[in-house]
Amino acid sequence: MRAGMRTGVIAVCLGLAGHASADQTQAPAGTGQPMNPDEPMEGGMMKPGMQKADVRKSAEKKAEQMKEMLEKEAESMPPMPEQAPHAH
Amino acid sequence: MKRRPGIEADPVDCNRQEIRFLERRLLLKGALSLGALGLLTGCDVTDEETVHRVLWNMSRWNDRVQMALFDPKRLAPTYAQSAITRPFPFNAYYRESEAPVVDGDSFRLELGGLIRDRRPWSLAELNTLPQSTQITRHVCVEGWSAIGKWSGVPFRTFLERVGADLSARYVGFKCADDYYTSIDMATALHPQTQLTLRFDERTLPRSYGFPMKVRIPTKLGFKNPKHVMAIYVTNVYPGGYWEDKGYNWFAGL
Numbered sequence: 001m002r003a004g005m006r007t008g009v010i011a012v013c014l015g016l017a018g019h020a021s022a023d024q025t026q027a028p029a030g031t032g033q034p035m036n037p038d039e040p041m042e043g044g045m046m047k048p049g050m051q052k053a054d055v056r057k058s059a060e061k062k063a064e065q066m067k068e069m070l071e072k073e074a075e076s077m078p079p080m081p082e083q084a085p086h087a088h
Numbered sequence: 089m090k091r092r093p094g095i096e097a098d099p100v101d102c103n104r105q106e107i108r109f110l111e112r113r114l115l116l117k118g119a120l121s122l123g124a125l126g127l128l129t130g131c132d133v134t135d136e137e138t139v140h141r142v143l144w145n146m147s148r149w150n151d152r153v154q155m156a157l158f159d160p161k162r163l164a165p166t167y168a169q170s171a172i173t174r175p176f177p178f179n180a181y182y183r184e185s186e187a188p189v190v191d192g193d194s195f196r197l198e199l200g201g202l203i204r205d206r207r208p209w210s211l212a213e214l215n216t217l218p219q220s221t222q223i224t225r226h227v228c229v230e231g232w233s234a235i236g237k238w239s240g241v242p243f244r245t246f247l248e249r250v251g252a253d254l255s256a257r258y259v260g261f262k263c264a265d266d267y268y269t270s271i272d273m274a275t276a277l278h279p280q281t282q283l284t285l286r287f288d289e290r291t292l293p294r295s296y297g298f299p300m301k302v303r304i305p306t307k308l309g310f311k312n313p314k315h316v317m318a319i320y321v322t323n324v325y326p327g328g329y330w331e332d333k334g335y336n337w338f339a340g341l
Contacts, residue, residue: 055265055267063262078204
């Protein structure tokens with residue numbers, strides 16, 4: 001029984017140590033909570049009546065406006081001479 | 089008309105030029121007064137849309153002046169480690185608990201527009217690029233400021249690496265929290281403009297923009313996008329969320 005507990009404790013410790021030295025691309029702790037889009041915006045830049053959902057609506061509208069031109073601009077660019085992987 | 093010698097010049101004739109200038113001045117003065125009255129009274133003289141258009145054009149003119157005055161070699165002040173503000177304030181259009189959660193392993197930075205190599209970048213790949221660190225002041229348009237320590241890839245290095253058209257006019261950013269903004273190319277190439285991956289010597293926390301933010305110490309805080317998911321280079325004016333709502337686009341310090 002005790003040996004089993006000891007093994008369990010060691011396993012947990014190893015797990016924590018492994019987590020601490022994990023790849024730096026891992027997001028820091030914090031799961032977050034979903035944003036309520038119908039709530040008024042936070043912060044001092046907002047004007048009365050602005051809701052959090054306004055940002056997404058504006059972003060979608062802007063993306064639609066820019067889409068065609070960005071595609072044309074992308075097509076106008078010559079390809080890179082070599083396609084080596086990003087990492088060195 | 090030729091004047092006979094010995095006869096004094098007609099005083100009216102002599103001052104005709106001056107009278108013409110005076111008339112022009114009066115006309116200008118009148119026009120300016122009417123314009124000012126129009127802006128003050130708003131809808132009485134003109135419609136709201138016209139006033140907005142005038143103010144918008146003035147703001148864009150202001151941007152052009154700021155762009156002309158911007159010195160790409162002038163550095164923002166840097167500070168000692170002891171000056172760092174702790175805790176560094178959180179600021180967004182949502183609560184800190186609502187900051188987006190982005191999976192670092194599956195994150196891929198998307199590229200678009202006037203860039204030759206538009207292949208997406210993983211966080212691990214971004215981390216292999218040369219890094220720099222700065223301790224600079226973040227200045228918010230709301231009237232507060234705070235000093236922080238940011239590390240990451242000089243943006244110029246990244247733009248050169250992906251073959252961006254450095255003669256283009258704008259660089260735009262799309263973020264995981266739907267926020268979007270854009271900057272001028274001169275600022276993008278400024279030596280302190282940074283693709284930030286770390287804050288105060290640790291992985292960029294979620295509250296401050298994980299997995300990546302763009303740190304621009306020569307501009308106001310709302311021009312420093314967090315949770316950046318896509319970057320594009322363009323010659324079409326991209327604006328930004330707050331900028332499209334009337335905030336100044338250049339927003340230089």
